[in-house]
């Protein structure tokens with residue numbers, strides 16, 4: 001699928017606004033999970049703005065596509081996302097992770113309209129997503145369930161139990177799960193290959209019965225093409241997209257640095273981050289202008 005220049009531009013702009021509002025939220029909160037938020041920003045933009053049947057005006061529509069962001073420590077990405085979608089007041093973001101706020105560091109689906117699951121305890125989202133897909137199939141519903149995993153999260157054995165079950169139950173609904181792994185190569189305390197080697201990662205997903213593709217997770221048209229294929233879902237297998245990303249993408253001092261898994265911004269760092277993100281937005285929009293049709 002070729003995105004039109006207009007649509008590509010809109011998606012880039014949304015992703016740039018999302019990174020910008022996320023860094024603002026990190027600043028208001030005093031600290032936050034910037035690294036894994038920025039690496040997932042293009043993935044969630046494409047899910048919510050392009051592919052998922054999800055109407056923010058009717059977020060509880062029983063036929064909506066479901067979304068489980070299993071790497072729930074990126075609540076600080078999801079709250080700004082829901083704000084941009086019109087489901088959370090921007091002012092409320094200023095209370096993120098403060099005592100008494102509805103917006104905890106890991107979002108609570110009982111408090112945030114439109115959020116399909118409370119996540120944060122890594123390794124649980126895969127089973128939740130599969131359960132949603134199986135339940136839908138039992139009820140004769142055809143919705144898809146997007147599952148976003150962290151790569152470090154794949155150290156959890158429960159991810160692989162659920163993966164095995166997802167392909168085993170493919171015909172009974174498992175195939176409606178679309179797995180996207182944010183492969184940013186870093187986790188909380190180091191590079192994934194140093195902490196617990198994942199490679200050959202794509203081969204593992206293939207061996208667990210998934211139609212697997214590796215794609216640049218910051219290239220909107222390439223990622224859109226991979227998601228479109230998974231959404232269409234030809235064949236018998238569930239799909240896994242390994243989105244190759246950069247932790248902390250867009251901010252010079254954080255990009256590729258696992259130490260920016262979680263961090264606090266002083267005024268100087270905040271100003272640098274905002275300037276970096278403005279330049280990052282301009283660079284990506286320049287590509288749209290050059291290559292878009």
Ligand SMILES: Cc1ncc(C[n+]2csc(CCOP(=O)(O)OP(=O)(O)O)c2C)c(N)n1
Nearest residue numbers: 036073120121122150151152153186187188
């Ligand atoms: C069960 C569980 N163990 C440990 C943690 C603490 N923790 C939070 S984020 C994280 C690293 C996750 O790495 P990854 O999935 O790669 O996330 P990303 O780099 O994309 O932010 C850990 C260990 C947790 N939230 N849940």
